[in-house]
Amino acid sequence: MRKNTIDIITLGCSKNLVDSEKLLRQLRANGYKVTHDSEHPTGEIAVINTCGFIGDAKEESINTILEFCEAKEEGRLRHLYVMGCLSERYLKELQVEIPQVDKFYGKFNWTELLQDLGKAYHPELQQERTLTTPGHYAYLKISEGCDRQCAYCAIPIITGHHVSRPIEDIIEEVKWLVSQGVKEFQVIAQELTYYGVDLYKEQKIAELVERMAEVDGVEWIRLHYAYPSHFPDDLFRVMREHKNVCKYMDIALQHISTPVLARMRRHVNKEETYQLIERFRREVPGIHLRTTLMVGFPGETEDDFEELKRFVRDVRFDRMGAFAYSEEEGTYAGEHYEDDVPENVKRQRLDELMAIQEDISAELGATKIGQIFKVIIDRIEGDYFVGRTEYDSPEVDPEVLIALENKELRIGDFYQVKITSADDFDLYGTVVE
Incomplete structure (x- = not known):
């Protein structure tokens, strides 16, 4: 010791x-x-x-x-x-x-x-912290808690009601982090589109992101954990107009079957979900969408699951994760629904859904071959410099691998990288002048 x-x-x-x-x-x-x-x-x-x-x-x-x-x-x-x-x-x-x-x-x-x-x-x-991430990026928490009350979710039980941090406090923290060398911000919350409703009586996420984008030294802003119902219209404009706001949105959709969404208490239906995705792609050209889906929710039928598979094939998400329903005590689903989808069926559905997405991800990755992207270098691993594009969040998304002999690169710096090949998960590239 x-x-x-x-x-x-x-x-x-x-x-x-x-x-x-x-x-x-x-x-x-x-x-x-x-x-x-x-x-x-x-x-x-x-x-x-x-x-x-x-x-x-x-x-x-x-x-x-x-x-x-x-x-x-x-x-x-x-x-x-x-x-x-x-x-x-x-x-x-x-x-x-x-x-x-x-x-x-x-x-x-x-x-x-x-x-x-x-x-x-x-x-x-209170605004300072010791970063455990590489020094060029940080997670920025803008609120705690959640008021959404989805049927399956224990987060409101744990964290309580949504509580937003004041905009001025967040901007002060952003400026301090920039002074410490941070260039990239992963904006996180249980539900970021609700930001500001408790403090300012209206959604303020667009204003917050715009003010962040105007801080000198902020190179990339990436948004995580949005909610599909009542998505704030002005956020589309902010994402479109500010080059340092990444064309990336992490929005958990959970399912597409309207009956399942209703049982989940998601306050959105199939038609509205498709319309929202279409609007994202129309309003913010080039945007990459990450989502999370759930299989095996109580009452999910084979028809519901087939509908979910069609949805994944139709939409072709750039990034997607999925998990099987887990009954949580104290939640609405835990108290009102029978966990009636067998575990082996949940696992089978999860594997099937992720196999579909794996093929889509490989196909989308292949379309990037020959293109040039701005890439930030995170680390050296094995024989490669490992970096990311604006479409990739740390830990969860694909990475860009650049051979060490390609050029001497500095961790935390940006480079223009031409993609030369792709596999199921990552891209490979070379730096261009």
Whole structure:
């Protein structure tokens, strides 16, 4: 064990990562040496930032906690603390079931950890954080919570009502991050199109993005986790007119069958969904759409699933993820619907849907061969520089691989890259002058 050293382990989504980065900054301001997601934690203190969204994520969080409990019992760890979504949702149960943890915190009271360590919270640093991403990009969380109340989703149970951050606070953080070398911003929220309704009584996401785009040094802005119902019209104009707003939208559609969407309480139907996609492509030429779909929702019939497959083939999403329905206690679906699609059927449908998308992704990737794209370099891996276009978000989307012998490139810089070949997932290219 290294004295005065703390290991932070972050599980789950990028919104959790932002919380960990803020905690990192506070701990370092108090004199601690802090590591993040170390393969071999060696500190005397560990903090696990948990996810509690769906079954697999909860299981991963529990298993990670138990691993560190074992390290504590063997004398390899002095103190263990747990924070985040899982402990926000199951605080009392966890305190009883895993007493080896020194203290559990929820998602919003992690600042109490500093007090429990005998340290001070520095309010003057509230806009600052220690980035765990490469220094040229950062996740920017603009709100917490969600008011949508989709039937399957436990997020409102965990995070509560939608709470927007004031525009001025966000712009201040953007300017600070730019001063630290950040060029690319992944704007994240549980539901970003609702941004501002609670504070300003109207949707303000377009105004926020436009003001971000006007900050010197902001090269790319990418938007994540939009909702299809009542999509703000003025956001189309902002995406179209500002070159540093990436032509990329992450919008979770979940399904296309109107009966399934109604049971999901999504407040949108098949026709409206197709119209929205058509409008995206008309209003923002060249836009790349990422979506998430769900299979096996209670009551999903074979006809519903066939309709979903046709939808994926018709629309040809540039990026797509999918998952099988997991019943969550406390949700509307958990309390009102029978989980009547067998697990093996869910898995079969998921595999079938992703196989369709894999073919589409390969075909769309092949169309980029011969084209030139602006690419940012993230890292060196094996024999390649690895980068991304404006159409690719970190961690989840395809990457651009450039052979090391091609040219000496700097991580965090932009280059014009001609695509020379493509496989099912990634592009390969060479830098052009």
